[in-house]
Amino acid sequence: MDWLEADGFEVARQVLQRGIAAVYAIAFLSAVAQFRVLLGEHGLLPVPRYLARTSARGPTLFRWRYSDGLLLAVAWTGAVVALLLVAGLPQAGPPWLPMAAFLLLWGLYMSIVNVGQTFYGFGWETLLLEAGFLAAFLGSNDIAPPVTVLWLFIWLAFRLEFGAGMIKIRGDRVWRDLTALYYHHETQPMPNPGSWFFHHLPKPLHKVEVAGNHFAQLVVPFFLFFPQPIGSIAAAILIITQLWLVLSGNFAWLNWLTIIIASAALGDRAIAAVLPGDPALTPDYGPTPLWFTVVVLAVTALMVVLSYWPARNLFAKRQLMNASFNRWHLANAYGAFGSITRERFEIVVEGTLDGDRWEEYQFKGKPGDPRRLPRQFAPYHLRLDWLMWFLALGVPGDSWFIPLLRRLLAADPRTLRMLRRDPFDGAAPKQVRARVFHYRYSTWSELRRTGQWWVRRPVGLLVAPTSRL
Structure with a gap:
C-alpha cells in the first residue's frame, strides 16, 4: 500500500523516535532518583498503602505487589531500553523491534504513573505516554514511516497547542487583555535563570509576547495539516515558540516534548532548504510488511475512535485541562495556565x-x-x-x-x-x-x-x- 508510506519525512521519524525515547530516559532516571523517597515503601505517600486503600486508576505492574526493588527494576529497564532507542539500535532491525521497545516503555511508565498519585498528576505524564504509544508504530529504518501515524502525531500537536490556547482564552482575563506576562514570569511554578530578565522586559513587549502566543496556539496549529511547505512552516513557528518558553522557565519536559511532537510536520525538503549544503535526507526504503500495515491501520482506527472525546472537549463550554478519557492514557486533553496568579x-x-x-x-x-x-x-x-x-x-x-x-x-x-x-x-x-x-x-x-x-x-x-x- 504505497499510499500508507510517507516519503520525505525520515528526519521527522528520527526526531520523533529518538526524541521521545530521550524524554523517557529522563523520566525513568527521575523515578530512580525520586520515586522511593516520594512514593516508595517508606515514602511520603507509600504506594503499598495507596493500593491497599484503593485500586489504581489504570493498568500497572504494581497492582499485585509493590516493592522498592521492583520499582528500581522497572525504572532501570525503561531507562536502558530508552537509551538504546536514542542510539537508534532497535530501529536498525525489523519493524517489530522498535514497536516492542516503545510499547515496553509505554507499559512500564504507565505502571509508574498509575500509582504516582499527586506526584505524577501532571499533564506531561499523559503526554509522554500517548507520544510513546504512537512512536511504537513509526516503523524501522528499512521501511517508510506510515503516513497515518505521522497524521496522528500532527493531531496530537494540534490538541496540545490549540487546547492550551482555548484554555487561556476561556480562562483568566489577563490572557484576553494581553497582560498575563506582567505576572507569569514572576509567579510561574519554577523560574529559571532567564525568568528574572524576561519579567523586566518592557510591558508593551509582554503584550506582544501574549499576542504571539495566541497566534501560535489558536491559529498556527490548523496549518500543520496543510501540504508542504506550509506544514513545515507551521511546525517551525511552534518550535520557535516553545524554545522561547524553554528560555523563560522550567516546565519539566513539556516544552521539549512539544517540540519533538511538532517535528512530525517537518518535511525533509523543508529541512534541506535551510541546512547548509544539499544533504540526502531520505533513504531508499524496502517494502512494508503486510502485518505491519494491518497493525498500523488498526491502531489508526483505534485512535480515531478515541479522539472523539478530546475533540469534543476542545469546544466544550467547560473544557477539561490535562484530562485522560481512558485507562490507557491515549487521546488525552491538554492545556496549561488557564489562570495566572498575580502574587507569589x-x-x-x-x-x-x-x-x-x-x-x-x-x-x-x-x-x-x-x-x-x-x-x-x-x-x-x-x-x-x-x-x-x-x-x-x-x-x-x-x-x-x-x-x-x-x-x-x-x-x-x-x-x-x-x-x-x-x-x-x-x-x-x-x-x-x-x-x-x-x-x-x-x-x-x-x-x-x-x-x-x-x-x-x-x-x-x-x-x-x-x-x-
Missing part, C-alpha cells in the same frame, strides 16, 4: 537545634534564598519542588507535607538528598516549622544594591513548630 507565595521550611535559632532548608529548584539566581533543571522534573508551589497556592498537601516534616525531624538521609541544603549537616533538629513568605522579583536597582534576585517578607505560619515524638 513560598513555603519556607525551617528547623532549630536549640529552639532559639532557626535555620532554613533550601530546595533545589523552588525559590528560597533571595540571593540565589534560579537554576535550570528542565527537562528534568523536580516533583517535590513543584508540589511546594501548589502548596503555597493553597492546594491541600497535608497528606505528603506533614510526612515530609517528620522525615526532616528524623534527619532521614534519603529525604535530605532531595534538598539542596540541609542547614544541620545531617543532624536531627529539635523542631521544624513552615512559614509563608511573599516573594517578588527585585528591581534592577535593588539587585545592584543588595545582590538579591528576590525580595521577600513573612506573611504567616503554615505549620507551627513541631517536635519529634
Whole structure:
C-alpha cells in the first residue's frame, strides 16, 4: 500500500523516535532518583498503602505487589531500553523491534504513573505516554514511516497547542487583555535563570509576547495539516515558540516534548532548504510488511475512535485541562495556565537545634534564598519542588507535607538528598516549622544594591513548630 508510506519525512521519524525515547530516559532516571523517597515503601505517600486503600486508576505492574526493588527494576529497564532507542539500535532491525521497545516503555511508565498519585498528576505524564504509544508504530529504518501515524502525531500537536490556547482564552482575563506576562514570569511554578530578565522586559513587549502566543496556539496549529511547505512552516513557528518558553522557565519536559511532537510536520525538503549544503535526507526504503500495515491501520482506527472525546472537549463550554478519557492514557486533553496568579507565595521550611535559632532548608529548584539566581533543571522534573508551589497556592498537601516534616525531624538521609541544603549537616533538629513568605522579583536597582534576585517578607505560619515524638 504505497499510499500508507510517507516519503520525505525520515528526519521527522528520527526526531520523533529518538526524541521521545530521550524524554523517557529522563523520566525513568527521575523515578530512580525520586520515586522511593516520594512514593516508595517508606515514602511520603507509600504506594503499598495507596493500593491497599484503593485500586489504581489504570493498568500497572504494581497492582499485585509493590516493592522498592521492583520499582528500581522497572525504572532501570525503561531507562536502558530508552537509551538504546536514542542510539537508534532497535530501529536498525525489523519493524517489530522498535514497536516492542516503545510499547515496553509505554507499559512500564504507565505502571509508574498509575500509582504516582499527586506526584505524577501532571499533564506531561499523559503526554509522554500517548507520544510513546504512537512512536511504537513509526516503523524501522528499512521501511517508510506510515503516513497515518505521522497524521496522528500532527493531531496530537494540534490538541496540545490549540487546547492550551482555548484554555487561556476561556480562562483568566489577563490572557484576553494581553497582560498575563506582567505576572507569569514572576509567579510561574519554577523560574529559571532567564525568568528574572524576561519579567523586566518592557510591558508593551509582554503584550506582544501574549499576542504571539495566541497566534501560535489558536491559529498556527490548523496549518500543520496543510501540504508542504506550509506544514513545515507551521511546525517551525511552534518550535520557535516553545524554545522561547524553554528560555523563560522550567516546565519539566513539556516544552521539549512539544517540540519533538511538532517535528512530525517537518518535511525533509523543508529541512534541506535551510541546512547548509544539499544533504540526502531520505533513504531508499524496502517494502512494508503486510502485518505491519494491518497493525498500523488498526491502531489508526483505534485512535480515531478515541479522539472523539478530546475533540469534543476542545469546544466544550467547560473544557477539561490535562484530562485522560481512558485507562490507557491515549487521546488525552491538554492545556496549561488557564489562570495566572498575580502574587507569589513560598513555603519556607525551617528547623532549630536549640529552639532559639532557626535555620532554613533550601530546595533545589523552588525559590528560597533571595540571593540565589534560579537554576535550570528542565527537562528534568523536580516533583517535590513543584508540589511546594501548589502548596503555597493553597492546594491541600497535608497528606505528603506533614510526612515530609517528620522525615526532616528524623534527619532521614534519603529525604535530605532531595534538598539542596540541609542547614544541620545531617543532624536531627529539635523542631521544624513552615512559614509563608511573599516573594517578588527585585528591581534592577535593588539587585545592584543588595545582590538579591528576590525580595521577600513573612506573611504567616503554615505549620507551627513541631517536635519529634
